[in-house]
Amino acid sequence: MQDAADEPARDEPAAAGAELPPVGEAGAHRRPAAALRLANVMAVIGHAVLAAIALVVLVILRTELAAWIVLAGVLPALALWMVLDLAVLNRWEQRFYSYTVTDDFVYVTSGRFFRTTRTVPTPHILAVETQQGPLQRALDLMTVQLTTIAGQDELGPIAPADAERVRDRVTRVLLERSDG
Structure with missing residues (x-):
C-alpha cells in the first residue's frame, strides 16, 4: 500500500478565485517520505544532545544521587521519548501536514x-x-x-x-x- 505522502505532487488549478478549503480540512499536497526521515534524524540528534548533557552533569556532580537520577531516570526517559517520537509522534505529524x-x-x-x-x-x-x-x-x-x-x-x-x-x-x- 502506497502512503499518501509518497504521491507525486499535482499542480492545483490556476483559476483565480479558487475556493478556500474548510478550516482543518487536509490540503491538496503532503510532505514527501523524506520529510519523515528528516524528522527522525532531528529527533535522534536532539535526544543524543540531551543525553550527553545529562552525562556531563553526572560527571560534574559525581554523587550517588546524581547517578541514580541520570542513569535510572533521565536516560531511560529520554530513550522512551525518542522511541515514542520515532514510532508515533513524527508519523502523526507527517500524516497531518498538508498544504x-x-x-x-x-x-x-x-x-x-x-x-x-x-x-x-x-x-x-x-x-x-x-x-x-x-x-x-x-x-x-x-x-x-x-x-x-x-x-x-x-x-x-x-x-x-x-x-x-x-x-x-x-x-x-x-x-x-x-x-x-
Missing part, C-alpha cells in the same frame, strides 16, 4: 494533537524564498519561507521541485498583480 497553493492563498494544516490551520492570502506575501540546510540537502528536501507584513510562515520541508513550483507560482501571482 494547498493557489493564486489566491497558501493554505497549510498541521498538528499532532492540536490542529493548526494557516491561510496566507497571496496578495499579503511580500517575499518568498527557498531554504535548504545540510540535512535537508542530504535528504533532497527544501523549505519555502513566506514573508508577510505580519511575520513569516514556513511551508515544508517538501521536495525541491515542489518548493520551486510554489516559489515560482507565488512570485508570478505577485508580479501579475503588481503589473495589473
Whole structure:
C-alpha cells in the first residue's frame, strides 16, 4: 500500500478565485517520505544532545544521587521519548501536514494533537524564498519561507521541485498583480 505522502505532487488549478478549503480540512499536497526521515534524524540528534548533557552533569556532580537520577531516570526517559517520537509522534505529524497553493492563498494544516490551520492570502506575501540546510540537502528536501507584513510562515520541508513550483507560482501571482 502506497502512503499518501509518497504521491507525486499535482499542480492545483490556476483559476483565480479558487475556493478556500474548510478550516482543518487536509490540503491538496503532503510532505514527501523524506520529510519523515528528516524528522527522525532531528529527533535522534536532539535526544543524543540531551543525553550527553545529562552525562556531563553526572560527571560534574559525581554523587550517588546524581547517578541514580541520570542513569535510572533521565536516560531511560529520554530513550522512551525518542522511541515514542520515532514510532508515533513524527508519523502523526507527517500524516497531518498538508498544504494547498493557489493564486489566491497558501493554505497549510498541521498538528499532532492540536490542529493548526494557516491561510496566507497571496496578495499579503511580500517575499518568498527557498531554504535548504545540510540535512535537508542530504535528504533532497527544501523549505519555502513566506514573508508577510505580519511575520513569516514556513511551508515544508517538501521536495525541491515542489518548493520551486510554489516559489515560482507565488512570485508570478505577485508580479501579475503588481503589473495589473
